[in-house]
Amino acid sequence: MEIAAIKPSELRGILQYVPRFRDRTFVIALDGAVVEAGRLRALLTDVAVLRSLNIKVVIVHGAAAQIRRLAAAEGRTVSNADGSGPADEPTLELAVRAANQVAHEILSGLSAQGLRAAVPNALHARPIGIVKGVDYRRAGRVERADGALLHSLLDHQIIPVLPPLGFDGEGRVLRLNSDAVAVAVSRVLSAVKIVYVTPYDGLRAGQTLLRHIPAEELEKLLEADARLLLPEEARPKACCAVEACKAGVPRVHIINGLLEEALLAEVFSPEGIGTLICTADYEKIRPAARADAPAIYRLIRPAMGKEELMRRTRAEIERQIEDFFVMEADRRPIACVAFHPYPELRLGEVACLCVHPAHENQGVAGRLLRHVERLARECGFTRLIALSTQAYAYFEEKAGFREGRLTDLPEERKERYLRAARRSKILVKDL
Ligand SMILES: CC(C)(COP(=O)(O)OP(=O)(O)OC[C@H]1O[C@@H](n2cnc3c(N)ncnc32)[C@H](O)[C@@H]1OP(=O)(O)O)[C@@H](O)C(=O)NCCC(=O)NCCS
Incomplete structure (x- = not known):
């Protein structure tokens, strides 16, 4: 953010958020597509601003776009790219490579910002198993996020970077859905925000961009007719947002990470730029x-x-x-x-x-x-x-x-x- 471009009145507006968020935890969930679109550097600059304000940051990331790219380059098909469906062995192998690549890029970008970061083994998972007759193979769900490990990293000013992978009790790696990882991590850390950074503007009901919606209303909308919510790929995030709010995370944001300074514009302005899903006390x-x-x-x-x-x-x-x-x-x-x-x-x-x-x-x-x-x-x-x-x-x-x-x-x-x-x-x- 260029300091010269900030009016004193805007600065006052931004500063009012600072005491509220100091030492609180934000979980930033980066969609693999945003990384793929070359937006990582800019987003990590925004993360550096959050860190400079003493906001604790955990980065969770997806890898679907990278899995699709690797699969296309190698002429392979995947059973599911985004971690919400079955993961056969070849898909898991691609997911591990893709996730390592994204995590590496994030670590490298954070280093360039002078920020310390680490990829901890903090997600204990178990296989999803067989649901409605479908074997999910190596797809898993988070059984437990290791709060003690994450807290100790955060206390040492280290940003935990969490790929969408976890280990089960036998040490087998499982593919996880990053939206759900963000919820599990926010819960265990009592995070005050999840920010889903996506390649779209937020949730829409038809043509209307939902600027803010209480979690209870979003849940009703999902129950009444989830198809009304657009874009389609945002629906799992909408479900996760409702779950997170119910679990005590006060605010979940869905923003377009392709926009300039998206993260800061969402966090430090009353209107925000995307969709804010909140618990009842928000409004x-x-x-x-x-x-x-x-x-x-x-x-x-x-x-x-x-x-x-x-x-x-x-x-x-x-x-x-x-x-x-x-x-x-x-x-x-x-x-x-x-x-x-x-x-x-x-x-x-x-x-x-x-x-x-x-x-x-x-x-x-x-x-x-x-x-x-x-x-x-x-x-x-x-x-x-x-x-x-x-x-x-x-x-x-x-x-x-x-x-x-x-x-x-x-x-x-x-x-x-x-x-x-x-x-x-x-x-x-x-x-
Ligand atoms: C009029 C006003 C209060 C509406 O607020 P709002 O929070 O957007 O309204 P709601 O969300 O409850 O309702 C939106 C609906 O009202 C309709 N609507 C909004 N303004 C309208 C107007 N001036 N005439 C007719 N319908 C209008 C919208 O098209 C929308 O319709 P839909 O539900 O079919 O999509 C707001 O636009 C406003 O502040 N206007 C300026 C001040 C003003 O004129 N105040 C009223 C005088 S006391």
Whole structure:
């Protein structure tokens, strides 16, 4: 990263992550295809930045692309390349060569960065065996990752590099799936992140890139119809991400390692560049505090500029802060809404609903509206109103509001409405 290119405000943004991640462990799972595409040097430079911030790093890697390349060059066929299917003897032999080659490249690249690294024998495996009548031969699953060994390397500032291979109790080598290795290792090390570095942008539902999705929702999506998740090759990673979150890893990222500074852009920006799968605590709606006023102002400023939202000054937001709720992702406000109560009329006004563009179309506004609606019901209110110039269709089509009339507004609100002359549509929802 070029220091000259960083604005002081961006630097402040980056620095806020530093205390949180210091001495914590990240598991970086490198897809063999990213190494094959010549991106290793750049990614290891990003790893060096993480290390310089005292973040402990474990590198897990795959080798499917290299296995396919070796097989093609030697005119051989493989029973399965990515470690998720059966591994016959010739496939295992190719996998060992391919994995050694990738591990060697990683060690060499880390050396060039002045970083110490080692390939430990830390994965105890057992054969998958026969599943639904299919003999998986030399394909295995991780029985145990050696936490003590990995911890001792990390404590000595040594980066463990783990190929997708393990030994069983008899010393036989087995082919493992690197996505699953990342989960096993993260578990035993209580890692705070897995970053799957892949050759695609992240998970998509149809055309929409999922910027962040709670693990429970991803699990439901996988159960309902896994085919909706794209690209197809990302589905096993999606399953691993759900498993990792359930096992206590708070965040799993799927990013495109072909992009410049992908790793840093994902870790050190609130929007990230790929897909973030997280445990429930990642995203929460909470009442705004006075200290949130500047962040709310920054959030709504672009929408005010486009006349989507009524103009409010920072001071006005501060004065009304008790009515505001913010949705946080990774402890940074990504959306807000205000709920102005009129208890005598048993009515509440929804206002200033705004979602950061990086988080649009992921149901965030829907969740905020449901939150406000629940609150209104708890207060015994019977009606919600909203005013909107450009998002009235959203309220009508997505949130169950209907077009109302001027007489639906409380007297005092009516006066302000007429004075503002924005000609917003009046929207009503009976609870
Ligand atoms: C309008 C807004 C709040 C929607 O937030 P969001 O989190 O993206 O909304 P959701 O994810 O809950 O819903 C997305 C759906 O609403 C639709 N949608 C979004 N904005 C819309 C609009 N202005 N009109 C009609 N539909 C809209 C999307 O196309 C999407 O449809 P789909 O589910 O069929 O794909 C957001 O775009 C925003 O902050 N806009 C600027 C501020 C604003 O206008 N606020 C409302 C005035 S109070």
